[in-house]
Amino acid sequence: MKVETHVSVTVRMRMFVPLVVATMFFVAALTADACTAIVVGKKASATGHVLIGHNEDGTGMYMRHAMLPPGDGKAAVFWSEAKKYAGGDQVGASVYSERGVFVVSNNGGVMQEWDGVTFSLPDEGSYSTISGKGIGYDLRFRAVERARTARECVDIMIALIKEHGYNQYSRNFLVADAEEAWILEVLNGRRYIARRVPDDEVVAYPNCLIYNKLRPGDLASENITSKGTDFDITSFYQGPRTWKSPYNLYRWKEMYRIAAGVELEPGAEYPFSVRPAHPISVDDIKRGLRTHYEGRPYEVKARHPKKDPKIIEPICRHTTLQSLVCEMNPNPKETVMHLTVGRPCEVEYGVYRPFGGVLPGDTAFGEKAVTRLVNHELPPAARIINGH
Ligand SMILES: [Zn+2]
Secondary structure, eight states: OOOOSOOOHHHHOOEEEEOOOOOOOOOTTOOOOOOEEEEEOGGGBTTSSOEEEEEEEOSSEEEEEEEEOOBTTBOOEEEEEEEETTOSOEEEEEEEETTSOEEEEEEOOOOHHHHTOOOOOOOOSOOOSSSSSOBOTTHHHHHHTTOSSHHHHHHHHHHHHHHHOEEEEEEEEEEEOSSOEEEEEEEEETEEEEEEOOTTOEEEEOSSOOOOSOOTTOEEOHHHHTTOTTOOHHHHHSOHHHHTSHHHHHHHHHHIIIIIOOOOOTTSOOOSOBOOSSOBOHHHHHHHHTOOOTTSTTOOOSOOOSOOTTSOOOSSOTTEEEEEEEEOOSSGGGOEEEEOSSOTTTSOOEEEOTTSSOOOOSOOOOHHHHHHHHHHHSOOHHHHTTOO
16 A cells, blocks of 8 residues: 655644643653553444543643544544643544544553663664654554554554654554454564454553464564564563563553453463453443552552552553543444543543534644644654653
């Protein structure tokens, strides 16, 4: 598939709906990457369609939302992103198109710095992109505005990675439409693995890789498939301090317990997906997203002063900027987003239908925002690896 190399997002961004979330805790030098995601296959869902849940986490940030109007073969896109008060890079976003394709992501876990893993990733060829340093933040947007299905969106993302190279360490993308969902893990350079979520199962994940070994049907880059079916993707690219840390394990374990009714042992291998004990509802996901593990031996009662892999993190934490449950519908006009403006333990979910109304026209929103979007496309590589 031919993928354009120049995106015109700057001129398409017409209307911004500011929904400012005050983060009350500014912790110096802390980059809090603790997003938690869940996606429910349509046969595991109480609605009969794919369900998605996601907590967006970040420090010193606010959320903002935009509706990007359609144009030039591109779909209108509802955009919800975390933005630093101090300016600079955009760090996290969920996007949903008028064609019913949704993308959100978690940081896949910093590999070298945090884990003390000594390997360095070999260069996978020169990066060729707008910034000259690979594609990063706007990978999701460039794909979702063109895709008609989740599968097509995955294909476009892979084509962009092949073309440009990925400029962060790692990221777990969740790509879905009402009928099917994919998890696309992208690693620095030109490495990727995409796996379809089984229709009758659910995938929950924190900030680490969740693939383990390749399976039939996976879409993976040649530099991974060439290592064979016994190659352990997770443990090769991440040290156990990431993928077995309390920081990650309890969010993963508790989301499955609360939303899916499935008990997993901390310290066990991450399963890619599990079969839930009951059809999963929107309320099940909300309970998972707002938990501090109440009533559990490891209930989290304190707010955390520093980044420490040994700390048990709740799913709803002091850095949670927004909680989102997307109730996918084959008719995107009927798709419902349940959104909190703030931490979901404190704020009730509001109901929003991104495409339920009239699409925005040419409501100008000013030069400043255009400048911000230029920044979108040119992430300084050194800073974005500490992003979200
Ligand atoms: Zn909370």
